[in-house]
Amino acid sequence: MAKVWSSRVSTDSGQLFIDGIAASELAKEFGTPAFFIDEADFRDRSLAWKQALVASFGEKAGNVYYAAKAFISVEVAKWVKETSLGLDVCTGGELAVALKADFPTERIQVHGNNKSVSEIRRAIEVGVGVIVVDSLFEINRIATIAHTLGKTQKVLLRLTPGIEAHTHESIATAHEDVKFGFSIASGAAWQAVLEVRLHPEIDLRGFHSHIGSQILSTDAFGVAADRLIELMARFRDEFGTELAELDLGGGYGIAYLPSDEPLTPEEVLPSLFHAVKNACLLHTLEIPKVSIEPGRAIVGPTMFTLYEIGTVKKVVLEDGGDRNYISVDGGMSDNIRTSLYGAEYMGMIANREASHNLVLSRVVGKHCETGDIVIRDIYLSEDVTPGDLLAVPATGAYGRSMASNYNHVPRPPVVAVLNGKARVILRRESEADLLGLDM
């Protein structure tokens, strides 16, 4: 199967299978729409990033922090724990999931540009490993809370190295107009370094950057590493000691379409090591411990969404051609990425051998928005009919995690498949859940 599917997905006579279970059976047992996650694939991908980090960096390998925001549930947090990765959380809610899974707190790293005082207090209380500092206000909050609790808190400073990278393009000019981090170019980063050093409750371990998402070339990570290491050299020059840690974030791209070339861990990490080593040589610095934070690259390819097709409508286009509007029983409430940032997906009829005569189609949801589109342009069989199942691959990241209840639609379940068995790890919302908040 094409790389857009997880490794245990196959097809036979038009029927899609995951780990030997047919899509029609899954739809019957769990309903639609639903997300199906290939558990072994999730674990394999987690380990692949970890092993590649160790292979490239040896004793200088830090943590692979799985970015919870891509998708987290208590069960998935347990898988992350068992594969001995770390976990990035960026809200109190994500931290609550981690704690519920008994995730080792010293392997949790806390992000966020607007952490509340109570979020910071809980993080320090439970003993999270690292807080990634994003503003000057936060430095004082962390110091005050740590002081009250009689603790010292390890931190990294999130820096904006003046690069923004998305998909194929990276802009290595001064891209500073963002809400995250301290800008290196403006001097804000250095000001944060000076501020942090005033507080004995704060243990500054090093610097962090996260330069974008769905990045398909490794160059930009190298530029970011250069700029962070240059500041580490300034730190050494001023204070006579070296910072020991560097976190280069996530953002590694995956294949959504068969034509996409994803970044593999075996490509990314040697090139990161090369960039870090060269920058350290240039400044005669010891190589720091390097951590990374893949989210999408771990969970994205492990899931697909299964929808049932409801209505099919032929619409005549201005140029005289036509397009099939194929409506599915979900939409922007389970996948906002297409309407939010023009994401592209492929899809296939998953329950039967459909006609090989393909026609221009658009897969749309059931919501009251013209922009409620799952797949903007796709060629699908001309004989697609109500009751058919449509599977959309690579929906593991930022699908269920960004899901909403728009139009009072219950959010879909996540079903884990392992060794030919399927089980619900996050149940479908019910009408009672939807009405449960009304007083």
Ligand SMILES: *Cc1c(COP(=O)(O)O)cnc(C)c1O
């Ligand atoms: C979103 C995010 C990630 C993960 O990004 P992916 O594109 O899913 O790999 C990692 N680190 C930080 C700080 C983030 O905000």
